[in-house]
Amino acid sequence: MRPGCVLLFCMCISVFLHRAISQPPTETDTYTECTDGYHWGSQTQHCKDINECETITEACKGEMKCFNHYGGYLCLPRSASVIPAAEPPNQIDPSLENRVSEPFNSCPPGFEPQQDSCVDVDECERDSHDCQPSQQCFNTEGSFSCQCPDGYRKVGTECIDIDECRYRYCQHRCVNVPGSFSCQCEPGFQLAGNNRSCIDVDECGMGAPCSQWCYNTYGTFLCRCEQGYELGPDGFACNDIDECSYSSYLCQYQCVNEHGKFSCVCPEGYQLLGTRLCQDINECETGAHQCSDGQTCVNIHGGHKCVDNKSCQDPYMQVSENRCMCPVSKPACRDMPYSIVHRYMSITSERSVPSDIFQIQATSVYPGAYNTFRIRSGDDNGDFYIRQINNISAMLVLARAVNGPQEYVLDLEMVSINPLMSYHSSSGLRLxxxxxxxAF
Structure with a gap:
């Protein structure tokens, strides 16, 4: 290999040193004009070479290095070197100061003399290395090395970015950047301390927008509602359920919707039995009535009635609290029932029909007597009828649905006939x- 060859190619350039020598001045003139690449030195009184590598900003572009020579400059690769040629005879004036010569270096390559010793030359600091722009220069004893930065690999003389994402360094998503990479996690996860793994985020502990209950799951969370609420379309809010709108059978009387629940209420005169049923309040038993001493308290659905104890009308006489008797000695009693018993009862509106509501039972039975039952008065609209069960009892039947509040006073009669003894009598029941x- 010839001297001056570096790396893959060699460029040997012989530069013949020459000077632009001015013509000797005459006795009458001072000649100061120099050729291109030189300028006149006022002190030396002759032409001096211009160092374009120093005077021209960025004289060489890219990876080219500037080499000055007499009268111009060269742009050569950094790996090139310049070998000065011997000066031609009779071309250089020994009196000129700009003679090109290099001082003798007795030190090994990569070192330079300093006082009585040789010290290492930092090629990286002096920018006298041939590392590519993509490489990093590292000074060594007597030389230097060109290395690729972290995240790059050497391909030929260039450093190429390593695509770390090809090696699946990240658990979820990988984003390659020049010289490095970054890992990203899917929603609901966060990057672990190793900057590669993804761990679940507890959204419930970080203020998830659930209005009631929050349950953390892997990668996400779920909102749940308390009983009586349902999850809204957004998946976060809990809306009250109107249970009363779902069914009309939740309460016996009336359903009232509340936040997260419902309650049943009863009309006046009733109280809740459990949570849904309504039970009539017996004011006569609880004492919550205002009947006088001469009156009897009669409990009815939703209230009570105060009935006078003396309810017998002439020609009847009061024989007990609720029984009247018509003596046979009185002529007016001959066509009247012998006795009348007063009874009271209550039914609800819109009761299903036909419906048995009251049973009539004979209290005295005579041998050989035949008994019949009938409604004597009070049923002008035909809302009731009598269904005889046997010889001594019958049933009062509600024939049509009735609405309240209203009051019926029915006179029911039992007629007893004994043909053998020519016996005929009757007794009444005022109901x-x-x-x-x-209506329940």
Whole structure:
């Protein structure tokens, strides 16, 4: 290999040193004009070479290095070197100061003399290395080395970025950047301390927008609602469920919707039995009535009635609290029932029909007597009828649905006939029926 060859190619350039020598001045003139690449030295009184590598900013572009020579300059690769040629005879004036010569270096390559010793030359600091721009220069004893930065690999003389994402360094997503990479996690996860793995985020502990209950799951979370609420379309809000709108059978009387629940209420005169049923309040038993001493308290659905104890009308006489008797000695009693017993009862509105509501039972039975039952008065609209069960009892039947509040006073009669003894008698039952205002 010839001297001056570096790396893959060699460029040997012989530069013949020459000077632009001015013509000797005459006795009358001072000659100061120099050729291109030189300028006149006022002190030396002759032409001096211009160092374009120093005077021209960025004289060489890219990876080219500037080499000055007499009268111009060269742009050569950094790996090139310049070998000065011997000066031609009779071309250089020994009196000129700009003679090109290099001082003798007795030190090994990569070192330079300093006082009585040789010290290492930092090629990296002096920019006298041939590392590519993509490489990093590292000074060594007597030389230097060109290395690629972290995240790059050497391909030929260039450093190429390593695509770390090809090696699946990240658990979820990898983003390659020049010389490095970054890992990203899917929503619901966060980067672990090793900057590669992804761990679940507890959204519930970080203020998830659930209005009631929050349950953390892998990568996400779920909102749940308390009983009586349902999850809204956004998946976060809990809206009250109107249970009353789902069914009309939740409460016996009336359903009232509340936040997260419902409650049943009863009309006046009733109280809740459990949570849904309504039970009539017996004011006569609880004492919550205002009947006087001469009156009897009669409990009805949703309230009570105060009935006078002396309810017998002439020609009847009061024989007990609720029984009247018509003596046979009185002529007016001959066509009247011998006795009348007062009874009271209450039914609800819109009761299903036909419906058995009251049973009539004979209290005295005579041998050989035949008994019949009938409604004597009070049923002008035909709302009731009598169904005889046997010889001594019958059933009062509600024939049509009735609405309250209203009151019926029915006179029921039992007629007893004994053909063998020519016996004929009758007894009555005055039944007062109160129809309540509510249907259950």
């Amino acid at each position: 007062t029926i109160y129809v309540g205002p509510y």
